Amino acid sequence: MGRYILRRLLIAVPTLTVIALVIYVMLATAPGNPLGALANDDRISAETRIRILQTYGLDKPPIERFFAWFTAILRLDFGDSFMSHSPVMGLILLALPNTLAVVGVAYIVGIVLAIPIGIISATKRYTAWDMGATGFAYVGFTLPTFLTGTLFLMIFTFWMHWLPYAYDSNLQVRDLASFGQQVKQSIMPIMVLGLFDTAILTRYVRAEMLEHLPLDYVRTARSKGLREQGVILGHVLRNSLIPVVTLVALGIPGVFGGAIITETIFRVPGIGQLLINSISTGDIPVAAAVLFMFSVLVVAFNLVADVLYAVLDPRIKYA
Amino acid sequence: MNGPSVSPRKLLAIGAMLALTVSACAQTTVTPSPSAAPASPTGTAKPSALFTRGQGGELKVLYWQAPTILNPHQATGTKDGDPSRLVLEPLASYGPDGKPIANTLAASIPTVENGGVSKDLTTVTYTLKPGLKWSDGSPFSVDDVVFTFKYQSDPKSAVTTSDDVDGVKSVEAVGTDKIKVTYEKPNANYYQWGVYSGFVLQKAQFGSCIGEAAAKCPANLKPIGTGPYKIVDFKPNDNISFALNENFRDANKPFFKTISWKGGGEAPTAARAAFQTGEVDYAWNLQVDAPLLRSLSTASDAKANLVTVYGNSVERILINFSNPDPALGDKRAEPDTKHPYLTDIAVRRALAMATDRATVGKELYGDGLAGKATCNIINGPEQYNSTATASLDVCKFDLAAANAELDKAGYVKGADGVRAKGSVRLEMTYQTTNSSVRQSTQTILKKNWEAIGFKVTLKAFPSSTFFTNTSPDGANHFWADVEMYTSSGAPDPILSLRPTWTTKNIASKANNWQGNNYARYSDPTYDKLIDDLSAITDPIKYVDAVKAANDYLVKNVIIIPLVNRTFATSGVSKTLKGVNPSPWDQETYNIQDWYK
Numbered sequence: 001m002g003r004y005i006l007r008r009l010l011i012a013v014p015t016l017t018v019i020a021l022v023i024y025v026m027l028a029t030a031p032g033n034p035l036g037a038l039a040n041d042d043r044i045s046a047e048t049r050i051r052i053l054q055t056y057g058l059d060k061p062p063i064e065r066f067f068a069w070f071t072a073i074l075r076l077d078f079g080d081s082f083m084s085h086s087p088v089m090g091l092i093l094l095a096l097p098n099t100l101a102v103v104g105v106a107y108i109v110g111i112v113l114a115i116p117i118g119i120i121s122a123t124k125r126y127t128a129w130d131m132g133a134t135g136f137a138y139v140g141f142t143l144p145t146f147l148t149g150t151l152f153l154m155i156f157t158f159w160m161h162w163l164p165y166a167y168d169s170n171l172q173v174r175d176l177a178s179f180g181q182q183v184k185q186s187i188m189p190i191m192v193l194g195l196f197d198t199a200i201l202t203r204y205v206r207a208e209m210l211e212h213l214p215l216d217y218v219r220t221a222r223s224k225g226l227r228e229q230g231v232i233l234g235h236v237l238r239n240s241l242i243p244v245v246t247l248v249a250l251g252i253p254g255v256f257g258g259a260i261i262t263e264t265i266f267r268v269p270g271i272g273q274l275l276i277n278s279i280s281t282g283d284i285p286v287a288a289a290v291l292f293m294f295s296v297l298v299v300a301f302n303l304v305a306d307v308l309y310a311v312l313d314p315r316i317k318y319a
Numbered sequence: 320m321n322g323p324s325v326s327p328r329k330l331l332a333i334g335a336m337l338a339l340t341v342s343a344c345a346q347t348t349v350t351p352s353p354s355a356a357p358a359s360p361t362g363t364a365k366p367s368a369l370f371t372r373g374q375g376g377e378l379k380v381l382y383w384q385a386p387t388i389l390n391p392h393q394a395t396g397t398k399d400g401d402p403s404r405l406v407l408e409p410l411a412s413y414g415p416d417g418k419p420i421a422n423t424l425a426a427s428i429p430t431v432e433n434g435g436v437s438k439d440l441t442t443v444t445y446t447l448k449p450g451l452k453w454s455d456g457s458p459f460s461v462d463d464v465v466f467t468f469k470y471q472s473d474p475k476s477a478v479t480t481s482d483d484v485d486g487v488k489s490v491e492a493v494g495t496d497k498i499k500v501t502y503e504k505p506n507a508n509y510y511q512w513g514v515y516s517g518f519v520l521q522k523a524q525f526g527s528c529i530g531e532a533a534a535k536c537p538a539n540l541k542p543i544g545t546g547p548y549k550i551v552d553f554k555p556n557d558n559i560s561f562a563l564n565e566n567f568r569d570a571n572k573p574f575f576k577t578i579s580w581k582g583g584g585e586a587p588t589a590a591r592a593a594f595q596t597g598e599v600d601y602a603w604n605l606q607v608d609a610p611l612l613r614s615l616s617t618a619s620d621a622k623a624n625l626v627t628v629y630g631n632s633v634e635r636i637l638i639n640f641s642n643p644d645p646a647l648g649d650k651r652a653e654p655d656t657k658h659p660y661l662t663d664i665a666v667r668r669a670l671a672m673a674t675d676r677a678t679v680g681k682e683l684y685g686d687g688l689a690g691k692a693t694c695n696i697i698n699g700p701e702q703y704n705s706t707a708t709a710s711l712d713v714c715k716f717d718l719a720a721a722n723a724e725l726d727k728a729g730y731v732k733g734a735d736g737v738r739a740k741g742s743v744r745l746e747m748t749y750q751t752t753n754s755s756v757r758q759s760t761q762t763i764l765k766k767n768w769e770a771i772g773f774k775v776t777l778k779a780f781p782s783s784t785f786f787t788n789t790s791p792d793g794a795n796h797f798w799a800d801v802e803m804y805t806s807s808g809a810p811d812p813i814l815s816l817r818p819t820w821t822t823k824n825i826a827s828k829a830n831n832w833q834g835n836n837y838a839r840y841s842d843p844t845y846d847k848l849i850d851d852l853s854a855i856t857d858p859i860k861y862v863d864a865v866k867a868a869n870d871y872l873v874k875n876v877i878i879i880p881l882v883n884r885t886f887a888t889s890g891v892s893k894t895l896k897g898v899n900p901s902p903w904d905q906e907t908y909n910i911q912d913w914y915k
Contacts, residue, residue, distance in 0.1 A: 031790030032783040035395055035479070048481050049788075049833055055477040055534060083387035083395065084555040085534045094554050158591045165592040165599075166381075166581055169557055267584040269385070269557035277385065277556055277583075280783045281395070 004318035005307065012299045019295045020070055024288050028062035032282040034082040056082050069288065079285040081278070088289045091274060098169050099258040099270030101182075106190045107255050110197025111248060115241075117198070118205025122213065123232060133202060140199025145192050149265040152188045163188055166267035189266040193259055197251075204247055208240035242312045246305040253297035257290075370574045370914045373563055378575040378895075378913065381599040383589045385556045385582025390539040391518045392471060392478040397905075401603070402559055402580050404907045406454070406544030407518040410445050410464070410498065411510075413903035415628065417700035417810040419514045422909060424448060424459075424545060428514075440505040440856060445498045445513055452566040453521050454549040461492035466522040468512070475530040483516040490517075507856050508811050515904045519545065547573035547911035558582060567911070574914035590615055593890030597622030600915075601898070602890035603906065608755060609685030616890070623890040627689070630886035630902025631698045631808030631815070634690065634760075636674070636801050636879035638667060641839040643748070643798045652798055654825045654839045659743045661800060665728035666745070667876035670801075671713040672721035673771045676881045679763055683756050683882075690884035697812045697869045698883040699902065705866040708873045721771045730772065738772035747800035750778040750792070752785045757803065760881070788832040795832035797839070805884055810903045812865045817849050820877060840877055 034056060035049055050059075057065060072079060078088040121133035156163045164185050173179050212218065213236060221231045258272030271290060278286035310316045384398035391403045408423040419428045425445040429435020436443050451459035468490035471478050488501045490512065500512050521543045528536035541550050545568070548561040561578040581599075586607050593602035594615040602623070605612060616625035642656035650656055660666045680692030694714035697703050708714050730738040730745060738745045749765065751757045758779055765775040778799065780792045785804070788795040794802055808815045818824045818835035825841060826834040848871060852864045872878050886902035897912040 030784075031787050031793065033787055033789060048479070050831075051474060051481070052477050052479060055475075080535060081387070081555075085388060085393060085536065085539050086555065091555055094557065098557075153588060158588075158595045161596055165588060165596065166584065168581075169554060170552070170560065170579075264584060265588070267581070269554065269583060273385075273583055274556055277387075280781075281387075282783070282787075 001307075001310065001318055005303065008303050008306070012303070015299060016292075016295060017070075020073075020288075020292055021066060023291045023295070024066045024069055024284075025062050027279070027284045027287050027291075028065055030279075030282075032280065033058060034282045069285075073289075073292065078289040081286045082283045083278070083281055083286075088285050091286060092271065092289065092293070094169075095258070095269060095271045095274045096256070098167065098268050099256070099263070099272065102167070102186050102189045102263070102266075102268050102270060103193060103259050103272075104255045105186065106193035107197055107251065109190060109194040110201055113194070113198045114201030115205055115237075115244075118202045119209060119232065119237060121202065122206045122209030125210065133206070137199040137202045140195045140202075143195075145196060145259070146261045146265065148195065149189070149192045149262050152192060153265060156188060167269065169269050186268075189259070189262050189268055192262050201244065201247070204244050205240065208243055209236060212236045212240050242309065245312060246309050249301050249305040249308055253294060253301050256297055257294045371571050372567075372573065373576045375575040375915050376577070378578045378601070379599045380578060380580045380601045380603070381584075381589050381592060382580070382582045382603040383584045383586050384604075386553075386559060386580070387555050388539050389550065389553060389559070390520070390536075390542055392476070392480045392520070393533070393539055395479060397604075398582065401905050401907045403518070403542070404546065404905045405548040405561055405578070405910055406546045406550060407520065407542055408544065408546050409515050409518050410447075410513040411515075412908045413515050413810060413901055415899060415901040415903075417903050419510055422911075424451060424464075424519065425513075436509055440507060440509050441502050443500045443509050443513060444493065445500070447496045447498065448568055449496070451545060451568055453543050453545060454564040454566055455521075455543050456566055457521075457523065459519075459545055460522075461495060461498055463522045464498050464517075464519050465490055465492050466526070467517055467519045470520060470525060470529050470533070471517065473530050473533075476533040478533070480516065480518075483512050487512045505856065507853075507861070515908070548578055551577075556583070569911065572911045587611065590890055593623040593892070594618065594621045594625075597892060599890070600892040600895045605888050605890050606689065606756075609683060609688050612888075613685055613688055621893075623892050625688075626887065626889045626891045626898055626900060627885040628887045628900045628902050629691075629699060629883060631812075632805050632884040632886055632902075633693065633696060633698060633808075633880050634803065634805045634882040634884055635696065636764075636803050636881060637794075637797070637838050638670075638840075638876065638878065639797050639800050639802075639838060640841070641797075643800060645798070649828070652796065652839065654827050654841065658800070660730075660740070660745060663728065664875060665724050666730070668713055669721040669724040669728075669771060670768065670773075671876045671879050672715065672717050672724065673767045674764060674879055674881070675716045675767050677716060679760050680882050682763070683759050684884065688885075689888055690882040693880050693883040694873060695869055695883075696872055696878055696880045697808070697815070697865060699808075700810055702862050703812050703865045703869075705869045705873075707866070707870050711874055713874065713876055716767075718767070718770055725772060732772050735774075736769075736772060737774045744774070745772060746774040746776070748776045748778060749801050749803070750780065750785075750799040751803040752782040753779045754782075760803065788826070793832070795826050795837055797826070797837045802837075803881070807886070812869075813849070813852055816852070816865070816868050816872075820872065821846050821849050838877070842877075845871060845877075 033053060035052060053059060069079065080086060081088055081091055084091060117133050121130045124130055157165050167185050171178060171181055171185065173182050218231060218236055221235050256271065258270045258275065260272035260276045263270045263272040264276065275287060275290045310318055382398055382401065384396065386399050386402050388394055388399050389403045389406065391400050391407055394400045394403060410425040411419045411421050411423055411428055414420040421427050424447055426448045427446065429443050429445055431438060447461065453459055468484065470476055471480055472484040486503050486506065488503045491499050493499050524538045524543050525536065528538055540553050540555065547564055547567050549564045551560040551562045553559045559580040561580065563573050563576055567573065586605055589602045590605040590607050590612065592598045612625065615621065638661050639652065640658055640662055641652045641654055642658050643652045645651060647656060676692040680686060680690060684690035694708045695705050712720060725738055730740045732738050749761060751761060761777045765777060768775050784790045784792050785794055787793050790796065791798055794804055806815065820836055820838065820840050822841040824834040824836040825839050826832045826837050848868050852868060855861045855864055873880065887900035887906050889900065889906065891898050894915045895913060897914050899909060900906050901908055
């Protein structure tokens with residue numbers, strides 16, 4: 001197992017290098033530059049533009065810029081934002097708590113809801129319960145978040161006037177009242193994203209449960225005289241959750257990557273907004289850092305998922 | 320319509336002695352008319368009796384683009400410049416009528432009459448208000464002003480405001496309260512450095528941030544200033560918390576104790592937050608579809624008023640004088656190529672006559688809500704507006720006349736309805752940025768132009784790839800036959816007239832498409848018009864020469880102006896008073912006068 005992990009880690013090095021190269025060169029060759037917002041301003045001379053772009057190093061070829069950038073990130077130096085002239089890491093650390101408070105909480109809500117709904121839906125197959133849960137799941141993952149998000153905002157904020165239009169990152173949860181405010185300002189994006197996560201996970205839990213229910217060991221457990229609840233939770237669920245756990249692990253990088261559309265709609269200043277803003281303003285250091293860290297997490301959690309799989313299922317052995 | 324909205328960051332004015340008339344026009348606004356605004360040159364006629372310092376609570380401001388930096392010299396857009404103005408100030412501002420006002424550091428506006436401006440227009444002397452202090456309590460000094468000039472003019476500082484110091488020989492201290500700006504040669508735009516430019520940085524804070532150190536300076540995110548507010552906390556890409564500056568020069572101002580400045584999201588919900596729920600007091604740049612904007616802002620229970628002001632932000636059709644044919648390879652749209660039919664004035668005239676700008680202005684810009692149709696390329700300050708163009712045939716929508724023009728020039732309709740003259744077919748590509756208003760404009764004009772025998776292919780690109788010199792789909796490359804966008808102007812029209820159409824500024828491969836003359840228009844007559852214009856120092860003659868240049872461009876269809884868009888389009892809470900946007904300065908230039 002140890003050797004397996006080591007081998008996987010070694011393979012990750014070239015993988016990430018290639019990913020980094022692709023990310024950087026794509027960003028560097030994409031049109032758009034940090035002066036884009038001033039681009040149609042006649043009063044800024046060509047010389048000024050060129051001089052500023054030179055200070056960003058944008059006059060050098062993308063490959064040369066890539067090597068400078070990549071050797072810097074090996075020293076964990078992600079450079080400075082073109083727009084804020086401040087360290088990229090600081091900007092990411094400002095955005096991350098907001099993303100975790102919304103996208104992270106939504107993910108947890110999704111998991112917590114999906115497991116019981118999936119169980120009920122599988123054990124009461126083809127009943128009204130199951131139909132309802134299946135219908136909910138289909139609605140959940142067919143409705144795009146830009147639609148549900150906009151709808152929620154129109155209804156709860158602009159029509160009912162119940163919830164705030166924006167997420168206030170300065171709010172500190174100290175007492176019950178401020179916790180209530182936090183709930184109010186994050187409930188809509190959490191519902192939008194949670195609906196989506198729940199929908200997908202529910203389908204997996206249900207499918208896995210259905211696969212295990214007719215198996216021999218379940219019949220054995222029942223014939224031993226175990227209570228149905230014990231059979232379902234102690235035996236069927238435990239085995240069914242193995243692929244679900246790996247799926248959940250694989251989804252964790254997505255939590256850190258933020259949710260571009262939902263964050264924009266509800267004005268949550270998280271990683272998703274940081275990424276989309278940096279791409280549209282040509283702020284390459286920020287965009288490259290966010291995308292690269294996301295790639296590292298994807299590679300890392302793939303490994304975590306595989307290891308978890310072996311830990312949870314003794315039949316699986318890596319050599 | 321969501322192309323980057325650019326505020327006239329750098330302005331030059333032709334002089335205070337011009338009797339400028341009022342160009343601002345308020346919509347459904349609670350604000351006083353510009354003449355009632357604190358526009359007095361002495362800056363003393365302030366409604367200071369209206370309130371006392373810190374009387375109000377929190378002011379909530381929403382910009383749907385989030386701020387990223389608060390040093391205006393390093394800023395790259397309105398989103399940064401507007402909030403930084405609450406803290407960092409120039410010596411003076413531009414009022415709604417394009418005239419300078421002394422609402423910041425200078426005690427009065429220097430003019431030739433009062434001796435502040437030398438007769439030869441090379442030096443300008445500003446006198447500072449007495450007893451000025453920085454928000455940290457330290458005294459403000461002339462050295463800070465001199466330092467700021469040094470900071471700006473160091474090429475290694477790489478400031479976005481370096482054009483403000485272009486042609487400025489020196490900025491020196493005279494005694495302890497005077498600043499003397501000297502230009503290299505007589506400058507008709509003698510407020511170039513000082514009015515809405517040269518935002519003064521604190522030497523103590525930025526002293527070590529000059530040159531190469533300028534970019535990495537932490538002070539860029541939390542500058543100490545002289546403005547009515549100071550920065551308490553700034554989260555880049557998110558929000559700013561301001562508190563009132565206890566050391567502000569006017570003991571009665573500002574009104575609000577704190578300002579919460581939220582950034583991000585998009586315009587339609589920003590408009591709803593202002594008009595429907597009233598959660599924000601001031602919402603910036605509400606460029607949404609005209610029908611939605613109208614219904615939101617005129618609803619009986621609307622919590623805010625729509626405040627607009629016209630400057631010179633003209634949505635225009637650029638005509639390509641070079642040949643964008645891809646078959647030319649490396650030569651594509653280079654200045655030495657010639658467009659097969661757009662260099663023919665008859666075709667351009669026909670195109671202009673078949674352009675229904677009135678419908679675009681009415682249907683898409685709400686006839687004055689977010690813009691109004693115009694056939695001038697210079698639309699303000701008021702005295703520069705030409706009245707001669709209105710009667711020109713190229714400014715009137717007349718399909719029959721357009722058809723006749725093309726018939727006369729020998730372009731014959733083929734079986735497919737497309738006109739051709741020999742092998743030259745009137746097929747064109749019409750490009751712009753992605754936005755619902757622009758795509759609707761494209762649809763209307765395509766229909767117009769196809770009615771007279773053009774074949775029009777429409778293209779639209781994201782503004783991030785359109786407004787850049789590096790993209791083949793960009794406005795600079797102009798690899799299309801016509802293109803459409805908005806460019807904003809300064810109080811001095813020469814700043815638009817010179818770069819956009821003179822030969823010297825042609826964009827080409829050689830200068831990496833950095834020139835501002837994307838149309839590749841080269842005309843010795845026009846070049847001379849502009850050379851002569853820049854030599855004029857008599858304000859009356861100057862106005863006439865500007866009008867002549869405008870008329871020349873319109874009459875010869877070098878450009879097709881469509882709509883003069885509102886400069887500010889803000890949602891202002893019905894309880895918020897004192898907002899009086901100037902199209903020649905930032906929307907926040909008078910925030911010390913805002914109150915409830």
